[in-house]
Every structure is written in C-alpha cells, then in structure tokens.
Amino acid sequence: KNEVEQSPQNLTAQEGEFITINCSYSVGISALHWLQQHPGGGIVSLFMLSSGKKKHGRLIATINIQEKHSSLHITASHPRDSAVYICAVGGSQGNLIFGKGTKLSVKP
C-alpha cells in the first residue's frame, strides 16, 4: 500500500466549479504538502500544513491529523488551474514522499 493515496487520479471540471482533491496517508507526519506541477515540469509548493486549514486566494487546504486525511479545494475554478496537483508528506530527512497526483483539467 502506498504511503500517500490521492483521489481522484483525473478530474475534469467546467470553469467556475468548486473542486476537491483528497489525500490520505498512512504514516506519521510532521507536515503535509500540496504541490502543483504544470506541463513542462516545475513544481510549485502551494501549502505546507500540519493542522487545521490554510487559505491562499482561491485555494484552501485542510488536514485532519486524527483521520490522516487532507483535502485541497479550489473555488471558482479557472482554465489556468489546469495542472497536476500532488499531495506529499515529509520523510525523515526532509525529503518528500509523493502521492501519484491528480490531473485537473478545467474547461472554459
């Protein structure tokens, strides 16, 4: 069983829709990360959280430590949000252990 499981693997939405991506993990963590990767490769850190909820613009991330579950929400989605969203947990050396990613496509 993978240490980090994401769902869904693929997600297609219409512009303006509210989007949720889920992440479950099976290991003890110091922090959970949500990352964004556009075609072409570069990875951008969206959130790092260890409890509660964080908000940045139209993005909201929540985490429930007891249930080992996190969600990433995008409000009023836009085609420029199309990317792969990756959940990751921190490893013992500060490295990241990645989920398989959710490919989001937002149609105009």
Place this chain on the structure above:
Amino acid sequence: DTEVTQTPKHLVMGMTNKKSLKCEQHMGHRAMYWYKQKAKKPPELMFVYSYEKLSINESVPSRFSPECPNSSLLNLHLHALQPEDSALYLCASSLGRTNEAFFGQGTRLTVV
C-alpha cells in the same frame, strides 16, 4: 531570492557522454535534494544532502554521481547513462527537514 535554478533546462546525451546537471539556490537552505521523475509518475528521491554532506542515497546506480561543492550548489554528474534514464530531474531545497520545499524547473534529460 526564492528561486532554485537548474541548468540546463534540456539535455540530450549519448550513452558514452559525460555531462553534469547543476542546481543553485541562494536562500540559505541547508538541505538539497535530487529527484527523478518519469512521465506520468510522481518524483522519486535520488539523493539528499544535509549541510553539504550526503545523507541519503536511494540505491541510485553509480552512473549518477552527486556533488555538493558548497551550501548553494548541487551538481549531478552523469556518465554512461542508459536510455531508461531519460526523465525529468528535479532539484529541491529546504531550510531544514520540516520546512517548505522549493523546487527548480527541472532538467529534461534524453539519453540516446
């Protein structure tokens, strides 16, 4: 400066070539990482440097040789690679083990 800069962005090399990938950051981060990412897969950890010392080598073949000449610079020396080594190579850095990671744009490597 909150950037991790990787060069080159693209690299095509033959199986007998020797080349190097370079990663640079000026954020004072003391942990630096090399990841390998194949198409449609998540990144896989290759190496971790902590305070310029190699702390993790994830059983990477010796044809990949990392080097950390100083706290701002991380190199990955490549020699006698195979076509299956073609991938996106990502460098990342963080202030410490529990801090946010910053990624470079990656080097897309093709071995012919």
